Amino acid sequence: MELFVNQVLAGIATGAIYACMALAVVMIYQAIDHLNFAQGEMAMFSTFIAWQLIQWGVPYWIAFVLTLAISFAGGIIIERLLFKPLAHAPILTHVAGFIALFAIINSVAGLTWDFTIKQFPSPFGSRPFLGSQLISTHQAGMIGVTLVLLLMLYGFFRFTRIGLAMRAAASLPESARLVGINVGWMIALGWGMASAIGAIAGMLIAPVVFLEPNMMGGILLYGFASAVLGGLSSPFGAVIGGFLVGIFENLVGTYIPGVGNELKLPIALALIVTVLVVKPNGLFGRTVVQRV
Amino acid sequence: MSSLLEIEDLRAYYGQVQALHGLQFSLEDGSVTTLLGANGAGKTTTLRAICNMIRSTGNIRFDGKPLAGRSTEDIVKLGIAHVPQGRGTFTRMTVEENLQLGAMTRRDSRGIADDVERMYDHFPKLRERSDQQAGTLSGGEQQMLAVARALMLRPRLMLLDEPSFGLAPLVVRDLFAILARINRDDKVTILVVEQNAQLALAIAGQAYVIETGRIVMAGEASAVADNEDIRKSYLGY
Amino acid sequence: MSTIQETVAPAAAARVTIRRSVSTIAQIVVLLLLLATPLFVKNFVIFQLTMWLVYAIAIMALNLLTGGSGQFSLGQSAFYALGAYTSAILMEHADVNYVLTLPASALVCFVAGVLFGLPALRLSGVYLALATFALATAMPQLLKLGVFESWTGGVQGLVVTKPDAPFHLPISQDMWLYYFTLLVTLLIYAASVNLLNSRTGRAMMAIRDNEIAASALGVNLPLYKTLAFGISAAFTGIAGALGAIVVQFVAPDGYTIQLAIAIFLGMVVGGVGWLPGSLAGSAFIVFVPNVAENISKGLSGAVFGALLIVVIFVVPHGARQVALYGEALAKKFLKNN
Numbered sequence: 001m002e003l004f005v006n007q008v009l010a011g012i013a014t015g016a017i018y019a020c021m022a023l024a025v026v027m028i029y030q031a032i033d034h035l036n037f038a039q040g041e042m043a044m045f046s047t048f049i050a051w052q053l054i055q056w057g058v059p060y061w062i063a064f065v066l067t068l069a070i071s072f073a074g075g076i077i078i079e080r081l082l083f084k085p086l087a088h089a090p091i092l093t094h095v096a097g098f099i100a101l102f103a104i105i106n107s108v109a110g111l112t113w114d115f116t117i118k119q120f121p122s123p124f125g126s127r128p129f130l131g132s133q134l135i136s137t138h139q140a141g142m143i144g145v146t147l148v149l150l151l152m153l154y155g156f157f158r159f160t161r162i163g164l165a166m167r168a169a170a171s172l173p174e175s176a177r178l179v180g181i182n183v184g185w186m187i188a189l190g191w192g193m194a195s196a197i198g199a200i201a202g203m204l205i206a207p208v209v210f211l212e213p214n215m216m217g218g219i220l221l222y223g224f225a226s227a228v229l230g231g232l233s234s235p236f237g238a239v240i241g242g243f244l245v246g247i248f249e250n251l252v253g254t255y256i257p258g259v260g261n262e263l264k265l266p267i268a269l270a271l272i273v274t275v276l277v278v279k280p281n282g283l284f285g286r287t288v289v290q291r292v
Numbered sequence: 293m294s295s296l297l298e299i300e301d302l303r304a305y306y307g308q309v310q311a312l313h314g315l316q317f318s319l320e321d322g323s324v325t326t327l328l329g330a331n332g333a334g335k336t337t338t339l340r341a342i343c344n345m346i347r348s349t350g351n352i353r354f355d356g357k358p359l360a361g362r363s364t365e366d367i368v369k370l371g372i373a374h375v376p377q378g379r380g381t382f383t384r385m386t387v388e389e390n391l392q393l394g395a396m397t398r399r400d401s402r403g404i405a406d407d408v409e410r411m412y413d414h415f416p417k418l419r420e421r422s423d424q425q426a427g428t429l430s431g432g433e434q435q436m437l438a439v440a441r442a443l444m445l446r447p448r449l450m451l452l453d454e455p456s457f458g459l460a461p462l463v464v465r466d467l468f469a470i471l472a473r474i475n476r477d478d479k480v481t482i483l484v485v486e487q488n489a490q491l492a493l494a495i496a497g498q499a500y501v502i503e504t505g506r507i508v509m510a511g512e513a514s515a516v517a518d519n520e521d522i523r524k525s526y527l528g529y
Numbered sequence: 530m531s532t533i534q535e536t537v538a539p540a541a542a543a544r545v546t547i548r549r550s551v552s553t554i555a556q557i558v559v560l561l562l563l564l565a566t567p568l569f570v571k572n573f574v575i576f577q578l579t580m581w582l583v584y585a586i587a588i589m590a591l592n593l594l595t596g597g598s599g600q601f602s603l604g605q606s607a608f609y610a611l612g613a614y615t616s617a618i619l620m621e622h623a624d625v626n627y628v629l630t631l632p633a634s635a636l637v638c639f640v641a642g643v644l645f646g647l648p649a650l651r652l653s654g655v656y657l658a659l660a661t662f663a664l665a666t667a668m669p670q671l672l673k674l675g676v677f678e679s680w681t682g683g684v685q686g687l688v689v690t691k692p693d694a695p696f697h698l699p700i701s702q703d704m705w706l707y708y709f710t711l712l713v714t715l716l717i718y719a720a721s722v723n724l725l726n727s728r729t730g731r732a733m734m735a736i737r738d739n740e741i742a743a744s745a746l747g748v749n750l751p752l753y754k755t756l757a758f759g760i761s762a763a764f765t766g767i768a769g770a771l772g773a774i775v776v777q778f779v780a781p782d783g784y785t786i787q788l789a790i791a792i793f794l795g796m797v798v799g800g801v802g803w804l805p806g807s808l809a810g811s812a813f814i815v816f817v818p819n820v821a822e823n824i825s826k827g828l829s830g831a832v833f834g835a836l837l838i839v840v841i842f843v844v845p846h847g848a849r850q851v852a853l854y855g856e857a858l859a860k861k862f863l864k865n866n
Contacts, residue, residue: 035655037603037662082838089845091654092601096797096841099790100834107830161396168382168393175380178343179441180368180397217786221666224659262674269667273660277648280656 006134007250013139014208015246016146020201021216021223022230022238023153024194029232030170031190032083034094038101039198040220042078044213045105046071046199047206048113051120060123064203068196075195079188109213120206142204149200150239157235166190221268222249228275231285241282245271296321296449296481297342302350304334304341304505311337312348313505319449319498324475324482326496326513328489334505335485336377339451343367343374354449369397373442377453381434383427387418390426390437394444404444411440414470432463439467443474450474452484456491464488468495493517552856559808567707575703576775577815582710583772585811586717588795589804590764593721596802597730598757599737600649604661605765605792607668608638610784612766613773614672617687618680620774627692627774631713634770635763642762646755665789672781686780689773710771717764721804724760729753765792798840800849809848 021039028036036042046067053063078101086097124141157163169176169186176183201223202216209215222245230241245268252267275282295318304312312334319325327335341348343364352359359367368374373394382390391411395404412419415436421429426437435455442450452471456464472495475482486492493499499516501509509522516522567575587609595601612634619625619633645664652660673684681687691702698705724730732753735743773779791814798813799806817836818829844850 029655033655035659037658085842089841091658092595092797092801093841093845095601095603095658096794096837099794100837100841102790103830103834103837107828107832107834110830111828161392164385164389164392165396167385168396171384172380172382174345175376175382176393177345177364178368178374178376178380179393179445180365181393182363182365217666221663224663228659263670265663265667265670269660269663272663273648276656276660277651280651 002134003254004251007254008247009135010139011247011250012243013135013142013246014205014249015226015243016142017201017205017219017242018222018226018245019146019239019242020149020197020204021220022226022242023150023235024198024201025223025227026230026232026235026238027190027194027197029227030235031187032087032094034091034098035224035232036194037095037098037220038105039194039223040216041102041105041109041213042071042075042195043198043202043220044211044216045109046074046195047120047202047211047215048109050199050203051118051206051211052113054121060121064123067199067203071199072192072196075192076188078195079191083191084184084188106213113213115213117210117212120203120211122207126207138207145200145204149197153197153235162189218265218268221265221272222246225268225271225275227282228272229282231282234282234284237282237284240284294321295319296323296355297483298351298353299342300351302338302341302348302352304337304346304348306337306346311346311505312341314350315502315505315507317500317507317510319481319483322475322479322481323498324472324484324496325498325500326489326492327483327485327500327502328487328492328516329502331487332504333502335502336453337505338502339374339376339453339483339485342451343372368445371445371448372451373445373447373449374451375438375442375453375455377457379434379438381426381429381437383425385426386423387426387429387437388422390441391418391444394441397445407444407446411443414443415440432459432467435459435463435467436470439470439474443478443480447480449481449483452482454485454487456486456488464491468492471495489523490517556805559805563711567704572701572703575701575707579703579707579710579775580772581808581811581815582707582714583768583775584792584795584815585807586714586768586771587765587792588799588807588810589717589721590761590768591792591796592799592802592804592807593724593764594757594761595796596804597725597734597737597761598754599740600657600754600757601793602661602761603658603786603789603793604645604664604668605761606665606784606786606789608642608762608765609769609772609788609792610668610672610779610781611641611762612638612769613779613784614681614687614769615766616770617689617773617779620689621687622680630774631767631770634766638766638769639759639763641766643755643759645762646758649758650751650754661789662786665786669781669785672784682780684781686778686783689777689779691777692774706775710775713767713771717767718804721764725804729756794837798837798847800847800852803847803849803852805852806848809851 021043024039024043025036028034028039049070050063050067053066054060058066082097082101083094086093122138122141124137126136126138129135129137129140157167165176165181166186166189168179169181169183170190173183176186201219205219206215209219223242226241226245227238228241229245230237230239232238248271249264249267253264297319299315299317302312302315303310315334315338327338329335337346340346342352342359344359344362344367345364354367354370354372357370359370382393385393388408391408392404395407398404412422417433418437418440421433426434429437439452439455455467455471459467468491471482471484474480475495484492484496493513493516496513499509499511499513500507501516501522509516567578570578587605591602591605615634615637616627616630619630620627625633649657649660672681674681692706695705725734732743736753776783795807795810795814797810799808799810818833820832840847
């Protein structure tokens with residue numbers, strides 16, 4: 001029983017990371033109807049920026065906030081330079097654009113900070129949380145930070161005018177224009193926020209998986225799985241999906257023999273394909289009707 | 293009276309296809325004008341061209357200011373509210389949020405709150421449903437919401453694209469009565485595009501009839517309504 | 530109406546003839562170059578040229594899927610890996626002749642492609658991209674699985690013996706493999722062209738252009754979409770098998786998402802759905818990283834990405850667009866003479 005509770009809690013902790021990645025993916029999907037295959041690399045790059053700031057002696061939380069600001073600006077710049085001009089291009093061109101971004105970020109990170117793994121500090125430490133062996137302080141911190149983030153996002157979208165405008169732009173761009181919303185900037189803002197949310201995921205997971213240019217590959221795949229499970233059109237669903245996938249991954253790894261880390265990625269694959277085939281709109285998504 | 297909107301030599305294109313062939317007309321400040329014509333005559337295209345939602349050439353001046361080169365959202369900010377075909381309701385948001393969205397270009401939060409109340413007075417049904425998702429409203433209620441949302445802009449000019457479409461006759465009559473009242477009380481100039489010519493002519497001062505992208509008839513609404521030839525050949529009643 | 534058609538027809542016919550003659554000349558020139566080049570270069574360059582052909586086959590297979598049926602895949606590396614391992618295992622564990630391993634790989638991959646194509650039937654656009662992306666990401670871990678280690682060699686992989694030229698031909702192993710690969714490439718090219726021109730191909734293209742309309746016209750959607758996936762996977766498997774033989778080595782980390790991305794990029798650069806473009810796309814993914822490395826070591830990924838962005842913005846239809854410019858020029862030239 002203790003093992004079970006322990007694994008569920010650990011699952012919620014990694015699930016928090018998946019939730020953040022899924023949320024970032026969904027933010028961009030909502031804005032431009034495409035999946036950002038470079039989301040993981042963007043998060044990795046942000047984490048390196050934080051690491052560099054900390055190396056230069058900036059205190060952790062200041063580095064954290066600075067990194068969010070830089071990532072936010074970076075996301076907007078990427079959208080303005082690369083994806084705004086591609087707005088009406090076919091899907092293949094978009095995928096190619098994401099892949100180009102992926103290659104560039106990965107390579108620049110490798111050149112700047114090389115490919116050796118680096119320790120990334122945790123502001124929470126790794127002691128037992130409240131004296132309990134079930135969960136470490138860092139894991140508790142991951143869950144806590146994610147929940148705070150979710151609350152802030154909820155408040156932003158629910159109660160601010162700009163949040164309302166962003167929702168309107170994502171759901172019906174043409175109508176949004178007709179009430180005077182600058183849809184182009186809302187999309188850019190979505191990119192900025194997705195980039196910052198990804199940065200949070202990167203900084204939270206880096207103490208666990210170590211920092212290196214390829215650290216986000218598997219995590220992004222799990223982020224996609226979470227987003228698909230929750231429904232790509234639902235930020236709320238993406239978060240729930242993240243936690244569910246985290247718990248699922250841990251339990252499968254614990255209780256099914258021979259399926260440990262070895263099958264981590266194939267499990268994500270199976271999950272994605274199963275959800276897409278059985279329930280393409282996920283648990284909380286809405287249906288899209290296609291016409292001739 | 294002075295002209296609020298002047299249109300000269302308006303030509304519009306969908307891809308290679310020319311949809312408007314040099315329209316020319318103007319709207320007097322405070323008037324109600326209707327643009328009539330069959331399906332595909334170019335009515336919707338004209339409204340979309342005014343808001344720069346399609347590629348067009350020619351001169352459009354609003355209150356003396358040329359609209360060419362302005363983005364749709366900037367044109368809206370000048371005080372042109374466009375109620376599109378199909379109403380453009382944000383179906384997944386609440387009625388109240390839809391109204392708030394209408395006031396997106398405004399900064400006066402006190403005035404916005406007052407206007408929301410005013411809209412609820414205009415359309416009591418909307419007050420009852422303020423917390424419901426707009427998609428759950430009936431067609432007539434959604435059209436009321438669309439008009440209310442447009443009014444939240446405090447527009448000087450309101451463009452309505454087939455507001456009667458898909459509505460029951462009684463609901464349509466209510467709607468046009470409200471439009472006439474808005475024009476009278478709030479001094480909003482109205483350009484309404486309609487296939488349902490009879491009602492539109494009843495509230496309009498001026499009428500234009502267009503066919504395949506050209507104006508074929510212009511005049512007082514009452515004169516157009518009385519002209520049997522026009523009625524039979526273009527308006528179908 | 531009929532008079533218009535009559536006046537237009539001869540001009541159109543003339544255009545088609547010129548067009549045909551231009552492309553026939555181009556094809557002959559390319560073929561001669563392909564035959565002659567290895568005679569004048571070093572073995573290492575021959576090896577690179579062979580890999581160029583191998584990737585061209587893989588890109589052609591993806592073109593067949595995308596240009597043929599409008600589906601697309603970021604997971605071709607999985608089928609490539611499956612073909613490579615099938616060939617390597619048959620050669621090393623069962624002593625099967627390398628030539629015979631190609632049809633075997635094709636068959637295995639066809640089945641795998643159909644099996645993956647079945648769930649993929651219900652996916653399109655970004656969803657299909659996602660599912661295939663996941664497939665490519667997961668594949669290396671599947672290849673490392675302990676259960677299969679006695680066959681696959683696990684993380685270490687398998688070494689494959691390089692075949693000699695047959696009939697005691699006096700040419701090097703590398704050169705023989707080049708000509709062998711060239712022959713396979715030509716066969717697959719011919720097969721692909723014929724397939725696209727056949728009834729099956731027309732059905733697939735109807736699906737590409739409008740799925741719902743195609744099904745209303747009686748095209749059996751599930752059959753053709755699955756078939757397209759299967760055939761594409763089979764050709765990719767052949768490319769993988771050839772790749773294993775040429776490189777003499779298979780290992781899980783040779784078949785990561787990077788490979789799938791490279792194949793995908795090759796298609797974009799070559800021009801989506803244009804089979805001859807596969808050669809140009811393949812050249813891009815085989816030789817550009819070398820060039821990039823020369824420009825700046827360590828930045829090759831960035832140079833690669835930057836070049837790709839240039840392609841997207843400047844020639845969005847890839848090599849096909851360049852070829853059309855060339856053709857227009859050639860036509861002008863022919864007309865003036």
